[in-house]
Amino acid sequence: MSQPTTKADNIDTSKIPDVTNLTASTITESVHLINSSCPNERSKFIFKSLVQHLHDFVRETNLTTEEWMTAIHFLTDTGKKSSDLRQEFILLSDTLGVSTLIDILNNAKPPGATEATVLGPFFTEDAHDVPSGESIASEGKGDYLYVHGRVTDTKGNGVPGAVIETWETDGHGLYDNQYPNRDGPECRGRILVKPDGNYSYRAVVPVPYPIPGDGPVGKMINHLNRHIYRPAHLHAMIKAEGFETLTTALYVNGDKFLGSDAVFGVKTSLAVDLKQVDDVKVTKARGFPRAIPHKELHFDFIMATPEEGAIARQKLSSTWSKA
Ligand SMILES: [Fe+2]
Known part of the structure; x- marks a missing residue:
């Protein structure tokens, strides 16, 4: 993925979908919409699916802030444990099937x-x-x-x-x-x-x-x-x-x-x-x-x-x- 290089002055916000006042039922469509200008069709498709499943997961489990922070800390620790000799993320992928x-x-x-x-x-x-x-x-x-x-x-x-x-x-x-x-x-x-x-x-x-x-x-x-x-x-x-x-x-x-x-x-x-x-x-x-x-x-x-x-x-x- 390319680095974000666009400077604030060069961004035309009038062309970006409005994402204010979202609710638990409208936020997913809004994220899809704002991601939809991705020029790579495969990436666009993968991100749409990822966001859909991630949001559905949060809604379905009614995830608490504390649980989400536990997940963030877990992923952070997984990254910290990984090195040239040890790949904890592969282990995570393996053990989750x-x-x-x-x-x-x-x-x-x-x-x-x-x-x-x-x-x-x-x-x-x-x-x-x-x-x-x-x-x-x-x-x-x-x-x-x-x-x-x-x-x-x-x-x-x-x-x-x-x-x-x-x-x-x-x-x-x-x-x-x-x-x-x-x-x-x-x-x-x-x-x-x-x-x-x-x-x-x-x-x-x-x-x-x-x-x-x-x-x-x-x-x-x-x-x-x-x-x-x-x-x-x-x-x-x-x-x-x-x-x-x-x-x-x-x-x-x-x-x-x-x-x-x-x-x-x-x-x-x-x-x-x-x-x-x-x-x-x-x-x-x-x-x-x-x-x-x-x-x-x-x-x-x-x-x-x-x-x-x-x-x-x-x-x-x-x-x-x-x-
Ligand atoms: Fe083996």
């Missing part, structure tokens, strides 16, 4: 394609390239997990050249960038799939973790008598020429928080079983340093083309506008 709603509307996928879910705040740009079959985690970071499957299109053809970027917590439920002394990427990596679309890598079994609860959003969650946990999951972002980037995550079946994710990101199509592998010869053959049982996760990522994605979003918005 707004991030997931925006994701649902913007990332609808065609039938059969892998569903998308929220990126979350722990993605970093510095993951290393990890050759297929190798490990994204250092020894000692958690229980062994072998991940494998295929990246295909919606017709089942392998997608050569696809790159899976994956990241997860260690066995303590922390991402590498939550450690103050982080000296490089850990439990994250970029895997180039094989020409037939197959991929595999070694990782650790993800565990449930709490979202940061020491700020204003944590207080809000407490006030609402909710918990701050996310079920165990493995993030993945898959990029391939000719396909929409797929940002998704795989959730572990059996996790007690699967049905009550604090950020509303779980979709049952993304919930996977971890298979127990007790044959330690298989553990060794898969490259794990210690001959102990491990878990196995098999998942095929099915990518949508931009055309398929556009049709899916079109369908979704027509359902939505009929509702």
Whole structure:
């Protein structure tokens, strides 16, 4: 948005709608009217809707001055808690379900394609390239997990050249960038799939973790008598020429928080079983340093083309506008 630069002398108030003597029932139309000269049609539409809903909210709740000031202080604290390393507003958006709603509307996928879910705040740009079959985690970071499957299109053809970027917590439920002394990427990596679309890598079994609860959003969650946990999951972002980037995550079946994710990101199509592998010869053959049982996760990522994605979003918005 541009800076307000018009000087008082240059403003022709005769062309501005009069907004005096407003009542609770006329104020909304007046605000719409005074905003209606916005030259950007999309902005005009968004602000009209925002003002309408905000005013309706105030009327519907009969909001008190004290409650409104509580909200102002809460948003102020949310801003103060945010920094380059901590984004409290994203957390607020996540915990109110707004991030997931925006994701649902913007990332609808065609039938059969892998569903998308929220990126979350722990993605970093510095993951290393990890050759297929190798490990994204250092020894000692958690229980062994072998991940494998295929990246295909919606017709089942392998997608050569696809790159899976994956990241997860260690066995303590922390991402590498939550450690103050982080000296490089850990439990994250970029895997180039094989020409037939197959991929595999070694990782650790993800565990449930709490979202940061020491700020204003944590207080809000407490006030609402909710918990701050996310079920165990493995993030993945898959990029391939000719396909929409797929940002998704795989959730572990059996996790007690699967049905009550604090950020509303779980979709049952993304919930996977971890298979127990007790044959330690298989553990060794898969490259794990210690001959102990491990878990196995098999998942095929099915990518949508931009055309398929556009049709899916079109369908979704027509359902939505009929509702
Ligand atoms: Fe996560």
